[in-house]
Amino acid sequence: MSKLGTILDQIDSGIVLLPEFQRGYVWNRDQVRGLMRSLYLGFPVGGLLVWETEADHGSVRGSDHVGGGVKHLLLDGQQRITSLYGVVRGKPPAFFEGDPAAFTGLRFNVEEETFEFYAPAKMRDDPTWVDVTELFIDGIEPQIGNLTSHPDTMPHFATYMGRLIRLRNILEREFHQEKITGADKGVDVVVDIFNRVNSGGTKLSKGDLALAKICADWPEARSTMRKHLGTWSTAGFQFNLDWLLRNVNAVATGRAQFESLEGVGSGDFAQALTSSERYISGFLDVISGRLGLDHDRVLMGRYAFPVVSRFLHLNGGTFADATQRDRMLFWYIHAALWGRFAGSTETILTQDYDTVARSGIDGLITSLTRWRGGNLVIDGQDFEGFGRGSRFYPLLYLLTRVLGARDFGSGLELKSEMLGHLTSLQVHHIFPKALLYKHGYGRSEVNAVANFSFLTQQTNLAIGKRPPEEYFAETEQKHPGALESQWIPTDPQLWRPDRYLDFLAARRELLANAANGFLAGLRDGTKPAAEPLRPVVVVSEEEVDDVRAGQVKALVEELVAAGCAEPALDSEIADPATGRLLGVAEAYWPDGLQPGLGNPVVLELDANPELARMEELGYEVFTSVDALRGYVARRNEQAAGLADPEPLVEERDTGAQTTTGSESAPVVLAQSGGDQGTVPDFERAMRGVYETARREAGYNATYFLGMVAEHGGLATAKKLLASPVVSDGFAALWERGRLDLTVEALVVMDEHESLFTPHELDIARHRLRQFDFDTTARR
Structure with a gap:
């Protein structure tokens, strides 16, 4: 057993170190907060596993000034000890690799006995919020002056001081240590032990x-x-x-x-x-x-x-x-x-x-x-993939660059030396997404590789959401040959939405022929040498007309801000045993949401029969943005000590219905009557919409009924509006062309507006207008 204070002193003296093979620091603020809360309340926080060895400089991290002798290399407990060192010392240890913001600025509220990270508007000039690091570095005495200088704290002074002493005494907390010793314990043996412990x-x-x-x-x-x-x-x-x-x-x-x-x-x-x-x-x-x-x-x-x-x-x-x-x-x-x-x-x-x-x-x-x-040999069917994670997306870009594809707006080849200041390219949906969704096409069809082309950002913005039968005719008139240079079928009948699938088939054949010709030239040595292509900048197009893309973008931003790793987007998932493609994930965390903690995580929004195989391979599979958000929120609550310390049951869904574990759910609209602005009337409207959505839109919103039953209709609506991202129900109804059946459309109706704040109404109107829904039509 060793006291926490002693362990931290041993880190300072270079006795406690990290082995070089250890991963970096990956905890987030909620996990740090949860650890401090557990220590303060005297809850179990686990022991440590150390490797006792005469380590040399090459086998440990942060060892530039470490002397000789026996060292204790942390095998299990790195995240906890690093967090505590950062909070107590106010700086990361010498072996640190990660983001120190995870443990910087922690405050303790002596009145409520809670831990939160510094928020100026909430904590400035409030003596009940104590800087935890200052408490450990400077001791109790400065806090006496802070508390006694405010009359409001004097009646509780003794209680507050007792709580601060209790917090500072976590330095006396004993940590059980198990040690691996012996000359026979080399790096390979220890790594094997590490993997067994770190299950x-x-x-x-x-x-x-x-x-x-x-x-x-x-x-x-x-x-x-x-x-x-x-x-x-x-x-x-x-x-x-x-x-x-x-x-x-x-x-x-x-x-x-x-x-x-x-x-x-x-x-x-x-x-x-x-x-x-x-x-x-x-x-x-x-x-x-x-x-x-x-x-x-x-x-x-x-x-x-x-x-x-x-x-x-x-x-x-x-x-x-x-x-x-x-x-x-x-x-x-x-x-x-x-x-x-x-x-x-x-x-x-x-x-x-x-x-x-x-x-x-x-x-x-x-x-x-x-x-x-x-x-x-490439066949037209090989271009049937969809999304930027398709293996044939890079081939489309390659053909665009090497075969002189021309911009629809300027008629110039898409080469940086020709475009000058217009070198930024964007992925362009030939048939606009909104147009295709309106005509009933699915996401995989809308985002087919054969519906992509590359244009300058300026041209892409100028085209906007116009149908190809309009802007193709203009392009052909102004810049003859530009369409053919991008492998666009020249039959105008194929430029109509009702012939979209025929358009895709024809363009796939043109792309395959172009690819085979170029590749044959490489193989046979008949592809003439040219000046090296200079890089161009490819910028992401704004996805404001695609709810699912917006959902994923907002989710990623939210999770990264919460301490999760940046995922790979539109990423192929292959079976490691056979190489068979299992799917293209909207977001993929190959090392877990936090590297070193947990299994790989896959967000796959499209129905896919291979999801069971992904789970069999050890992937955590989520088919709903809401389900993944809810899972992360519950995990962070548990880490912060806000939930019962029970084993976390991951609520995921890999079937067609994807609302399990969701904090948000589809909310749909039915005709309602009654007095304006009454909660009972809104409640009846919320409860009556399930049948409307099921009957008219083919959407079975069973989880929504559960939310309304648990929270009530008004609280459910406010919960959805408070979310940084639209719900899965909003996305599903948008795909069905029925935004009139969303909670946002219900909220902005005249008879219900008074139940919501101006900010909530602004959110609802913004979401609806963003996807071209006329909010005045329902008033």
């Missing part, structure tokens, strides 16, 4: 273990690798340590398994890292200049890079000529399009390393062709 978090990978061993001999290895990652990030490409380590392993050993690095000395590793950085940077230049794939969103086939690195290493560091380079690009594009490395990555990499060593690029192409059943 609720993200496991350390073989790459983490390999890098930990390398750092023991070369302490600068991790920082050097991060420097390279930072350089590529500045250029617009995001990679991680594990990916870079695979490239280094390919160069150093020619093997895919990380265990192969055990026999690589620090000098050889450093040299292989230097070579890998050069190969990767050079190939990125080739991909950007030759294929136009100039930013992270369109970067294809990341795990083809180690194969390229291996080839270049065996080939003297460069391509022999342009023909060899283009044949590698042919292989690279096809490997990415068909998910060559989506399944058993190490097995496929091993095969390709052996192939490239034996027969070079020709062997790679032959092997890939055989793996594809003898077919490396």
Whole structure:
């Protein structure tokens, strides 16, 4: 057992440290608040697991000024001890990697015995809100003066002082420590123990273990690798340590398994890292200049890079000529399009390393062709994917850049050297989303890759929501050939909404023909060399006409602000056993909502028969924005000590009905009568709408009935309006063209307006107008 104060002193003296393989700090403010509340109330907060060893500088983090002797390396308890150190000392420990805002500015209310982070409007000049860090650093005496200087606090002075002493005494709290000792406990054994203990978090990978061993001999290895990652990030490409380590392993050993690095000395590793950085940077230049794939969103086939690195290493560091380079690009594009490395990555990499060593690029192409059943030809049906997570979205961008696609507004090719100050491009929906939804098409059809084109931001704004039968005719008249340059079918009959599916089929065929022609040129050496393409800026289009996109955007902003990680958007989820595509997630947290804590999280809003397989693979799957928001809110409440400390039951839904666990729910509108502004009348209207929505819109809002029964109609409406994002019910009714059946439409009716504040009414009107609903028509 060790007192908290003693543990913090040991961190200051360099006795308690982190092993290099530990992940960084990932807690959020609610978790810190919950920990402090539990300690203050005397609740159990768990023990610590430490590795007692004579650690060297390379195996621990933040060890620049650490002396010799036995060290205690934290294996379990990092997040708790780091949080407490930050709160008590007012700064992060030397081994810290993360966001210190999670524990900065904590206040304790001596009257209510609650913890909150500093809010100036609420806490300024209020002596009952005590700065927790100041209390630990300066002691009790300054607080005596603060409290006695305000007459209102004097009657409770003794009580308040007792509470402050109780809070400060958490430094005396004993933490049980279990220790791993013994000369036989090397890094690999300890990592295995760590993974067993850390069953609720993200496991350390073989790459983490390999890098930990390398750092023991070369302490600068991790920082050097991060420097390279930072350089590529500045250029617009995001990679991680594990990916870079695979490239280094390919160069150093020619093997895919990380265990192969055990026999690589620090000098050889450093040299292989230097070579890998050069190969990767050079190939990125080739991909950007030759294929136009100039930013992270369109970067294809990341795990083809180690194969390229291996080839270049065996080939003297460069391509022999342009023909060899283009044949590698042919292989690279096809490997990415068909998910060559989506399944058993190490097995496929091993095969390709052996192939490239034996027969070079020709062997790679032959092997890939055989793996594809003898077919490396793109069919129009291959472009049937939807969303920017589709494997064929980057190919559309590639074709746009390399084949001289022209802007509909200016008629100029979409190359930065020609566009000048108009170099910002946007993804353009050829058939506007609102138009397609109005005609009853689903999300996957609306967001089909074949409905995308790239235009300058200025042209995209000028076109707005006009139907293609209008602006196509103008484009053809002003800039002949511009439509064909973007593979637009020239039959005007296909430009009508009722022929939309025929339009998609025709454009898919045009795209497939263009792609096959370009790729054949790369393979055969007949694609003429050109000046390298200069990068262009692709900016996101405003998604104001797509409720689902707006929901996801608001959700991500909310979760990131709450301390969750940034997710990958429109991300493919593949079966690791077979490489089969399981779905395209609207948002995907591969390392959990907080890295190192929990399983991968998938938000998949479209009906998908593969969701059960995702859950079988260990993904936390949510098919509702509301369900994920509710889950995170309950998790944070529990972390903050606001909920009962029981095991959290994750309420998710992977079927067609997606309201389980939601804090928001669909609210629909029916005709109502009665006196203006009465709560009973509004209650009857809220309760009567279920049948209206089910009968007229085909939407079964059963969870809504539960909300009304639990909270009442008025409270339910106010709860929905207070949410930063529209509910799943609003989105579902919008997709059905029935915004008149939403709670927002009910709220703004004359007979109910008086029940709501001006701010709530503004929210309701804004949401409705944002999606072209006439709020005056219902008055």
